[in-house]
Every structure is written in C-alpha cells, then in structure tokens.
Amino acid sequence: MKSLSYIDVFTPRSLEEALELLDKHRGELAVLAGGTDLIIQLRKAQQKAPNLLNIYMLDELRYIKHDNEIIKIGALTDFATITESPIIQRHAPVLAEAAATIGSVQILNKASIGGNIVNASPAADSLPALYVLNATLTLRSKTGTRKVAIEQFYKGYKKLDLQSGELLTEVSFPAMKQNQIGMFFKHGLRQGDAISVVNGAILLEVLNGYVKDARIALGAVAPTVVRATESEKTLIGQRLSEDVILKAAQACLTSISPIDDVRGSAAYRKEMCVNYLYMTLWQMMRMVNL
Amino acid sequence: MHQGFISVLVTAERYRVVGKSVPKIDGGLKVVGAARYVDDVELPNMLYAKILRSRYPHARILRINTEKAWRVPGVRAVVTGYDVQLGRMGILQDHPPLKTGKVRSVRDEVAAVAAETVEAAEEAVEAIEVEYEPLEGVFDPEEAMKPDAPLVHEENRSNIVDLKMRFSTSDSTHLNQVFEKAAAVVSDRYQVHYNNASPLGTMGVVAHYNNLGELTMYTNTQAPFLYRHELGKILGISPSKIRVIQPEIGGAFGRGMDVYPLDPIAAALSMKTRRPVKLVFTREEELQYAPPRQPAIIYMRTAADREGRLLAREARVILDAGAYVSWGPFDGRVMMATTTGLYTVPEVLFEATVVYTNNPYTGTQRGAGNPQITFAIEQQMDALAEELGMDPVEFRIINANKPNTVTPQGLKITTCELRECLRRAAEEIGWRGRGMAGPNRGIGFAAFFHVGGGARVYRSDGCGTVLSVDDFGLVTVITGSTDLGTGSDTAIAQIVAEELGISLEKVRVVNDDASIRPWDVGTHASRATFVAGNSALLAAKKAREILAKAAAEELQTPPENLVFENNTVYDVTNPAKKIEFDKLVRRIHFRQGGSNIVVSVYYDPPTEMQDENWMGNLSAAYVFGAQAALVEVDPETKWVKVLKIVSVHDSGRILNPAAAEGQVHGGVAMGLSYTLYEELVLEQGRVVNAALTDYLLPTALETPVIKTVFVEKPDPAGPFGAKGLGETGCIPTPAAIANAVYDATGKRVKKLPIKPESL
DSSP states (O other), X not given: OOOOTTOOEEOOSSHHHHHHHHHHTTTTEEEESSOTTHHHHHHHOSSOOOEEEEOTTOGGGOOEEEETTEEEEETTOBHHHHHHOHHHHHHOHHHHHHHHTSSOHHHHHXXXXXXXXXXXXXXXXXXXXXXXXXXXXXXXETTEEEEEEHHHXXXXXXXXXXXXXXXXXXXXXXXXXTTEEEEEEEEESSSSSOOEEEXXXXXXXXXXXXXXXXXXXXXXXXXXXXEOHHHHHHHTTSBXXXXXXXXXXXXXXXXXXXXXXXXXXXXXXXXXXXXXXXXXXXXXXXXXXX | OOOOOEEEESSOOOOSSTTSOOOOTTHHHXXXXXXXXXXXXXXXTOEEEEEEEOSSXXXXXXXXXXXXXXXXXXXXXXXXTTTSXXXXXXXXXXXXXXXXXXXXXXXXXXXXXXXXXHHHHHHHHHHOEEEEEEOOOOOOHHXXXXXXXXXXXXXXXXXXXXXXXXXXXXXXXXXXXXXXXXXXXXXXXXXXXXXXXXXSSOSEEEEEEOTTSOEEEEEOOSOHHHHHHHHHHHHTSOGGGEEEEOOBOOOXXXXXXXXXXXXXXXXXXXXXXXXXXXXXXXXXXXHHHSOOBOOEEEEEEEEEOTXXXXXXXXXXXXXXXXXXXXXXGGHHHHHHHHXXXXXXXXXXXXXXXXXXXSSOOOBOOTTTTHHHHHHHHHHHHHHHHHHTTOOHHHHHHHHBXXXXXXXXXXXXXXXXXXXXXXXXXXXXXXXXXXXXXXXXXXXXXXXXXXXXXXXXXXXXXXXXXXXXXXXXXXXXXXXXXXXXXXXXXXHHHHHHHXXXXXXXXXXXXXXXXXXXXXXXXXXXXXXXXXXXXXXXXXXXXXXXXXXXXXXXXXXXXXXXXXXXXXTEEEETTEEEEEEEHHHHHHXXXXXXXXXXXXXXXXXXXXXXXXXXXXXXXXXXXXXXXXXXXXXXXXXXXXXXXXXXXXXXXXOBSOSOHHXXXXXXXXXXXXXXXXXXXXXXXXXXXXXXXOSTTTSOOOOGGGOOEEEEEEEEOOOTXXXXXXOOOTTGGGSSHHHHHHHHXXXXXXXXXXXXXXOGGGO
C-alpha cells in the first residue's frame, strides 16, 4: 500500500464549485465519489496518483426521480438506495436486481452508480441493466451540458467519451412499460460478494404474445458491455418457445469476444453466456406465457 | 449453521467442568476487541519495515544500489544480504534470509528498509535499484526432475531434494504380483493445489534489540521454543539473549511452524537501529508471500479381492517444495502414515519425492498432507467399491482398522471407533445407496485417520507446566503450550478446574512470554489438548496431593476420603466436615514453616521418533472419523452446491462440546473452501490472484448445514479420555465432496479445486 498523503483533495460545497474546479484543473483531477474502486486503484498504481476532486459531499447529486415517464438518478446515488427504491423496483426492476448483486452491504452503501459507470469495468453489474434500459448520461461542465447514450459513452476498454472538465451528474432512462419485462443474471465463482465471470440483462417488450422489441446486454465477455444484436433479432417478431430461445441464446456468440483470465477461460465464458441467456429467457418465457 | 451435536457417551462419569460447553476463557477480550495481536503491539520509537523481493523467479543478482533508498526522508536502516551476516535457515540449511548472488523465487528477499512510517519504508524499498540477469526457471515439479532442467540450487547438481521418504512392506516384484492377481485394481493420478491458510492475523513480528544486547521478539509463531533456538543460530547470538513473546494469535493453521525470513530481517533492522521494528504483512503480502499448503501430484493404485478386502496399496507422491525446504515437504510423513494406517492393508508402498522449483516454498497447513492424500485414497476406495459392486460404506467398514491394531509402520492404534463413525455418517446423511440422492444430487463419503496424542517429530514431544495457587485460591497455570485461537487454553483450564474441584473462573492460563514458560515443542499435530492437557493434569494432581495432605490433617480424616468439589474439600463419609479451597490454601501458607503451593511438571507422551525405515509409534493416540457430503450439481452451470456435511469424529471424550463443534465447523468450512474455492493461481511462480477479490474465501452463503457427531470413547492415555481434534474437520472434506460429485454426475474429479469450469 502506498501513501497517498502527497495528494491534494478538493472538496467543493456545490456542483457549481465542483465544475469550476474541474475547469480550472483540467485533466489534473480524478473524481472521488464512493471511492470503492478509485482508492484501491490509486494505492496499487505504479504512477504518481493525481489530485482528487471529492464530490462525496454533494447531496444535490443524490436523488431518484420519476419525472414524466423518465427515471432520473443522481450520479452519487448509492446502490443500497437504488436497490431499495420503490421507484426503481416498480419502474426498472432489472436495475434493482442488478444493483443488489454489486457487492457486500458495505460496498452497496458506499459505491455510487456514477462511479460504477465511469470506472468502466466490463464486469460492472449495473451496466447491462442500464444498456437495456437505453440509459442516457448527463455530462456537465462549466460551459454546458451534454447528453450521451450509454452505448456511445464507451469507446473501448476503459475508454470513455468524457472530456476533461466534464462530470457525470445524472443517469436517466424511460420508465419500463406495462408490457415490458426485464431480468438480470450474474455468474460468479461463489455466492457471496463475487465478481462476475459473466453477467447480463434482458428486456423484452411483448405484444399479443409476440416479442415486439428485445434488448440484451452482456458483461465481462468483451472490452465493453455489448448488445447481443443477433440474439435480439432472433427474438423479435417471434412467440417465445423452447426452440426460439435456444436459438437466441446460441446467437449471442457472434457478439462476444471474451478473454482467458484467472476467473475463467474464454471457452467457459462463452458456454456460461449461452446457458445463462437460455435459462433467463426460459424464465421470461414462463412469465410471458402464464 | 448450528445444528447441535450428537454425542454417544460410552461411559457416564460425573464431571462438573469437563464435558461442559463453557465459553472460551479468552473469548471475552476478543469479543470486545481488547485482545492484543502482533499488529496491536506499539512501542515507543518504533520503526516500520518493508521487504524488497525479487523481480524475477530465477535470476542472478548483479548489483544492488541502496543509495536512493537512504535518501528517502524517515529511513533509518537499509539492509541487504551483502551488508549483514545472517546464517541460513531451514532444516536443510538451504535458505538465506537475505539473498545474495542469486534469487530463486519471486518471494526472495533482496533487501529491507526500516523507516519512521510504513509509507516511507515502502517508498524506500521501491527506490532500491537491483540489476538482475534473469535465468530460465522451472515451475513444474515433474519437469524439474528431468536431468536437463534448470537447477534451483546448482550446488546440489539436481532439483531432487535429498529427503528420503520411502516405506514398503515388500519388494516391488512381490507387490506387482499382488496387483496382477487382484480381483479389482484402481489406478490414477491425482493433483492437489496451493492454497493460503488465510488466518485473520497475517504474518508479523515486532523485533526490539536493546543496548544490553537483548532481543525481544513479539511473534505469532506456533513454536516459540524452537523459534528462539533457530533464530539464535541465524542471528549468531545466544538464544538466552532472545525473549520470545506471543501476543494473542489470530489463527495460524500450521503457517507459524517455522522461522521465516521476516523474523531475522526485522531483528537485523532492530540491531542496526537499536529501535523496535515492526514488520506485519498486508493481506496481499500474506497471499503472495506466506507459505502455502503443500501441493502434490499423487500416483496411486489400490487392489482388493473379490470379498472386498484390501490387498495392496502403492502411492508415489511428488512434492514441489518450491525454492527452499520449509515444513511443507514433511507433509509426506503424514501422507505415509495415512496410506499405511487408515485401513488394514497388508502390502503397502509409499514413496515421496521432494523437488525444488522456482515456485513459492511451501508450509504445512491444518491436516499436514492428510487432506491431500485422503483425497486420493478415499476416491480409490469409492471406485474400488463400485468396481466390486459393493456399497462404499460397507466396503470401508470391512477394511477399517480396529482397536488394538499395529499398522505396518508400527503405529499402535489403541482406541478406534472408525466403523461406528462410518455407520453414523451413513445414517445421518440418509444414505440409501448410489444414485439415490435425487436428481442432480449425490452423496459421498470419506474416512480419515490422524495423530491425536502428540507426534514425536523432535527429540522431545513434551510440554511443561508450572502451577501455582495464590492465597485467594486463584490457580495460575503457566503452560509451555501455545493457544492458536483453537481453545486449548480453555481445555487446560477445564482440566485443572475439574481435578481441583474449583470453578473455571478460578483458573488462569498464562503463556505469552516464553522466557518464563516451561518448554513445549509447539502447537502442531492436534496435540495441545492431549499433551499440554496431560501436563496440566499432572500438575493439578501434584498440587492436589499437597492440598489433600493438609486437608486430611485439618479435617481429621484419611486423604482417600476427601472430595474436591464446588471450591471446597469435604469428607465423603461426613460432608459436614469441610473446608473452603481458598481457606485451605491459606492454612498451608500462613503458619510457622508454611509454604506457597507451586508445582512444576514435564509431560512427555509415550511416543517414538520414527527410525530411518519410518518405523515407530509416532503418537500416543490416534483419531478416526468419517464424513458424508450431500451435493447438488447444476446441470447448466456445473455449480457444485454443498447442501449438507455430516462430520463424525472419534476424538475420545469431548472436553468442551461447543468448542469442539466450533473446531469441526471451522475445519469443514476450510476443507470445503479448499475443495471448491480457494486456489493460489501461479504464473511463472507468481501468485496472480493475491487479493481477496479473486482469492475466493467462502462466505456464509457457501457454508452448508454441518452436522457434527462425536462418538465418545474415552482414550485411556488422554486427559479425561480426550484425543486431538484440531485438524480433523478438514481432512476428509475434499474426498467426500469429490465422491458426492461423482455420485451426482458420474464424473471423477482428480484435480483440486473442483471448479464449475472443470466439470
């Protein structure tokens, strides 16, 4: 463990001041939110750690709102709050489900959704859910506000469409409709507090028994979270059946490019991805056909 | 999960303290967070140390430049092997604490720094410049045995370590004939992996050398007396100048058996600065640099006749010692004893080959080779039973050792309830036969065998006790024995309280400062309750004699009529004739020619050091037992979920049922985690998952229902009939789970850990 005592920490009292500081120290500040990823990374880093902008005090970035069929979540909102939020449970249960699996109670209490997004781990558990919810990210800087679709935000492994001076302030997405169902899945190597070997989220819109729209996002199987477009195509316009969901599950292989690492081989990840998609779709099929 | 234990008590004697579930005497301080561990030791003027380790698994050191480290503010000492003279470490004296000339693993210590803060020490260590010439490394023990393999220790001209561990009942021609004629033979290769002991308390030491030339070491070693002796040799100072203090130990599991480089390095830094130096591992360092469990490659075959009687067993084991030999390879001795001693096998051959590689050097860990070899033996028992069309429980019972058996190695088995343990395991798990556990479910069994009455691996296997009674009737037991957190101090206190008829609160156990304690070989081999308990019992008996003599005079009754009970001594023929325990002590003390009560004993169990042919009765008692596992294997994900473990133990009389059950629960969880989760993944000799994010310790969700059963047959040699219990919970778990996975899936797992991916 390295000492971080040489670091300067700026703790703004308002979002305004935070954006001011980001602008003044362009490219020199790392943003500290819950710190559950950042502090560990800084202590392990080979290079000198950057100075920090500590936004943890900015309560104005902690909220969950239901506004005109749009759900808005302040970037500093922690995962315990998201999991327990009646708004999320009702209008985006797939995100509530994903948020609950992110880590231990301590992590859920500290870690923020904005941090999870900006840290950009391909295995981050909130991201597949946000992908299928078609989430939009609000990026603010001293000079203005920009909105980016979450899929456009990731340009490669840990490469973000985030300019210096910009701060992620809000995540928003349309509330799920009556005829939409969503499910999250996660495969880790143990039941408690595991890092995902494979994770994913599925959102289906069903009309008269036919799949009108399907969105499937998979994590930990490529440098960024990916949409399983071939699987989605296989489902759209179909009635859910054993045959259709099996084909859809197998079709995900064209979208993913997993690697071998200490948590699992690429071949194993592929197999688990197909199996989990199948199992999750099977459960959704039962729900739809009830 | 608390299931309540079941106890089959064979004799019904009336005890007041022994056999009762009393809270651990050290529990209160730990619960309120007031217990002091090595990391809590803070001394005035203390410095903090960090070690620089090798960048390569195998390389020549060309140059070390410490100039920049000295320039870091707060640095008070920098040492390398070139500027301090330290002796070599280890049984084979193959391990210099600070390396010169060559490094043989990424764990190798190249330099160390003491500074005013940990951070300054870390910065300084990183500022040390070392020039290496990388050499080709060898990381596979079977590769390392080949004649053209890179040599880890060139002077030996071979990577095969000169440690002969071979035992056989007959020559190999005869053995081969037995195998050829046998009705059923099973032969396979098994492989078991590295894991970390993962105690809560990481490795650490505080060394303080003063101007009088005295060195005080605060350490979490398991063997303070051997530690003191070894450290003196390494440092070149008289052990009488070394004071070893053990604060509370936050678990050790065998990892604390040896002296490790951090000990002499911290001492050397303190000797340079004359200031206390603290060196405590972070969790990452613990995972990367603490000695892991001994891995093994096991080639085994077993033969049986048509009636299901074992005819012969052959085990050839390859033990990767790593770059140096510490305690790990000596697991081979335990593997040998179980190969020859768990069942009655007329013909048996065991051979272990120990090999140097550029991997981390290994230590011993709970079970000491027994979980590893039992994984192979008990899977072969399962496979043989199937080949013979027999029930696996029945097949084991036919071959199980019985009381009063002498094993081929001369181990004298006295009490042995193995057959009853197997029956109870089958009954409690609901065994109805193979393939009957339900869809995707399976049940597996494994038996075990271990020492439980000391283990003579050193010239003395003993433990001393000094017992004194103060004027208020408080009994202080100064024991040589170390409590690793298992509850052995509580067992000692219970034994003394029982013998003197006093309540447990009236007994205090002292064992922090080895300079005032009588000698003990160390806490290993599940020996503390048996050996230190017997020692304490002898001391209590001696004190009781003194007390009885005085009470007999006082109460005007013959000593044989006296009963010690409820903090009083009374006449059994007339209970009104009584005297309080503390009053009696004062009567002895405060009179003309009176005296304190202080007694001293040394108990050395009737055990034998094994001879060069590996013959000899290693222990004064042996423990047996059986485990059954119920698992479910998810057909889609190959997730192995352990639903229930039944753990049955013949450990003699159970002195403290709650504490004993805790030992079994902990052991099962450790064994289960070794089987399914924990693995140190090595690449080029370096641990690549040295953090708790990817080194998977089990959580409460991974721990199944554990049903503990004690088959209590008091052992005549044990204190109140007790035998060892500390290690046995984890020994059969890997084999039992592997057999259950086979029952569920039809797939034999020959390699640990069992990962969903490998199924």
